[in-house]
Amino acid sequence: DAGVIQSPRHEVTEMGQEVTLRCKPISGHNSLFWYRQTMMRGLELLIYFNNNVPIDDSGMPEDRFSAKMPNASFSTLKIQPSEPRDSAVYFCASSSQTGHTEAFFGQGTRLTVV
Amino acid sequence: QQQVKQSPQSLIVQKGGISIINCAYENTAFDYFPWYQQFPGKGPALLIAIRPDVSEKKEGRFTISFNKSAKQFSLHIMDSQPGDSATYFCAASDSNYQLIWGAGTKLIIKP
Numbered sequence: 001d002a003g004v005i006q007s008p009r010h011e012v013t014e015m016g017q018e019v020t021l022r023c024k025p026i027s028g029h030n031s032l033f034w035y036r037q038t039m040m041r042g043l044e045l046l047i048y049f050n051n052n053v054p055i056d057d058s059g060m061p062e063d064r065f066s067a068k069m070p071n072a073s074f075s076t077l078k079i080q081p082s083e084p085r086d087s088a089v090y091f092c093a094s095s096s097q098t099g100h101t102e103a104f105f106g107q108g109t110r111l112t113v114v
Numbered sequence: 115q116q117q118v119k120q121s122p123q124s125l126i127v128q129k130g131g132i133s134i135i136n137c138a139y140e141n142t143a144f145d146y147f148p149w150y151q152q153f154p155g156k157g158p159a160l161l162i163a164i165r166p167d168v169s170e171k172k173e174g175r176f177t178i179s180f181n182k183s184a185k186q187f188s189l190h191i192m193d194s195q196p197g198d199s200a201t202y203f204c205a206a207s208d209s210n211y212q213l214i215w216g217a218g219t220k221l222i223i224k225p
Contacts (some may be wrong), residue, residue, distance in 0.1 A: 004157075031211070043158070043203070043215045047141065091157050099211035101146055105157030 004106035018080040025094030035091040123124030135190040139206035144206040
């Protein structure tokens with residue numbers, strides 16, 4: 001299995017632009033997480049999907065952030081409009097179980113907003 | 115109550131030595147304790163995990179020791195190698211989906 005696949009690996013965008021990050025979870029996994037990692041705040045859970053349904057989005061910083069999971073094999077995290085403080089590494093993770101048990105992370109997308 | 119406190123923040127160990135990273139928690143509802151290893155530019159990778167019904171779990175050179183009464187758990191890396199140099203995160207989860215992360219320990223193994 002190729003693991004959790006994220007794209008793009010790197011994204012540089014100008015403030016105010018829309019950014020879309022993509023994630024393909026491991027086949028058969030029914031839990032999906034979006035995380036953000038920064039030096040200051042460490043790993044922050046943004047949103048958790050189970051069976052394609054958003055269970056908890058309380059970690060989403062503000063309305064500029066949105067996430068979708070239209071099917072079991074694809075999820076997106078969108079930031080519109082982007083701001084410099086959104087610069088971070090965004091990770092997607094998936095698990096075959098409810099919750100974080102045996103969760104596998106993707107390689108991440110390094111987002112830089114200038 | 116939801117915090118997981120991890121120490122030390124950074125650790126330097128000679129090659130062949132034992133690396134020890136400690137974590138402490140307060141929430142007695144936690145029932146899953148994983149350790150993740152993260153190399154620069156990579157995502158966290160699940161290294162080893164334990165549930166509170168056992169006091170120790172070993173996988174190769176990596177061992178988790180778990181002390182339920184003290185609400186502490188630790189990662190021991192035996193015969194530490196330069197390739198083990200990475201950032202290590204402990205975490206804890208209850209029957210809910212939330213995973214509470216430690217702040218991380220940057221481990222450097224000196225050749």
